[in-house]
Amino acid sequence: MAKKCLGVREDTGDPCKRSAGKGSDFCFAHRSQEGDERIPYLQHDVVHCPEDGQKLSYIPMDNQFVCDMCGGVLQNAKDINPMALESILELPEVADEGLEIRCPTCSTNNDKTESLLQLAFGEFFISDFFAVEWEFTTGSGHLARHFQGVSNVGHCKVCGSTWFCGSGDLDASGTKISQKFKKLTWRDAFRRIRKSGNLWKLLGKGSERGIFGGGNPFGEEEQSRLRESRLRAIDWVTEREERDDARLCRYVDSSGERCNKSKSQKGSDYCYKHRPK
Structure with missing residues (x-):
């Protein structure tokens, strides 16, 4: 065979x-x-997602491990772009003392020295997290769909690995992210860095725009742009929901269910069925 x-x-x-x-x-x-x-x-050195326990898939094109379930990404100290990591570590820390996950790399490390350290100090956990904005687009033309949000990124001080948490089920505007799209959460950011080659290194971290479609995706300038865009999307959704709510009949039945029909006419708060007699 x-x-x-x-x-x-x-x-x-x-x-x-x-x-x-x-x-x-x-x-x-x-x-x-x-x-x-x-x-x-x-097949032997299996790395698992620290959030859902699923086996991480190694993507040679992007030189990283990705969780097919949640969309989380693992990059070790050798593979991550050092300037990208430096930019991430300068972003605002997540203020949550109870937030920690087990480091995927330390958990699968077979090195004898690391194993002895684990026995002495217990499992290694990632407890330093940073709030990082992300965006990605699927399809093109009239089929294009844009998603954006913010997720936690954790850095392990022991082995230097960095874990990028997935997108969750909804993006910032409340749009559902299908299972097949979750693994694209960080794709565009990493591929922009990869395509930059040595240009980013030559120009330095200060040259964050004009390098490739917006510059360093983890830099302060680009993160600020993404944050403002995300907040605008949230405001737009809130305003749309308020407009839609204002059009609906105000009638509520005995079980607490509100009527989902439109108001019968301007100046009325009820639909034709529930208008006062």
């Missing part, structure tokens, strides 16, 4: 279904992954 390819899809992390080529652990399509030290051990 032919040996199965050890490779995974570059964009989703799904295991390859092809057979490995002769003299290789990879098929022809994934031969480029032979140099990636992580991929041959993905």
Whole structure:
């Protein structure tokens, strides 16, 4: 029986279904992954989501682990862009003393020294969190949908890994985020950084705009823009709900249910059925 390819899809992390080529652990399509030290051990060194316990999928294209359930992203100290991390650590901290999650990297670390430290001090937890704005778009043209919100990002002081919490079920405007879209929460931000190459390093952190569609997505300037955009979206939804509410009949029945029909005419508070006799 032919040996199965050890490779995974570059964009989703799904295991390859092809057979490995002769003299290789990879098929022809994934031969480029032979140099990636992580991929041959993905089946054994399993990393789990600290929030829902699901197995994290390794996405070679983005060089990160993603939770298919909540959309959370794990980047270790070696992989995360150092300037992106520096920008995140300068953002406002989340003021919640009870907020902590177990570090996914420390939890799966097989290093003997780390294991001894865990025995001495207990499990390592991430307790330093920062509020980070995000946005992403799906589709294009008239099918395009824009989502935005804010999530916690935690940094482990022990191993240097950074955990980006997922989006949740709704974005800032109350729009439902489907399961397949949750894993896109941080996609656009990381790909903007990746596409910048060495340009960001050459220009420095101060050059936050004009590099690639808005600049450093975790920088103060871009985060401020995203925050203002998110708050405007919330205000727009609130105003729309107030307008819709003002159009509805004010009648409430004995069970506390309000009538969902429109008012019968201008100047009236009730629909035709419930207008005062």
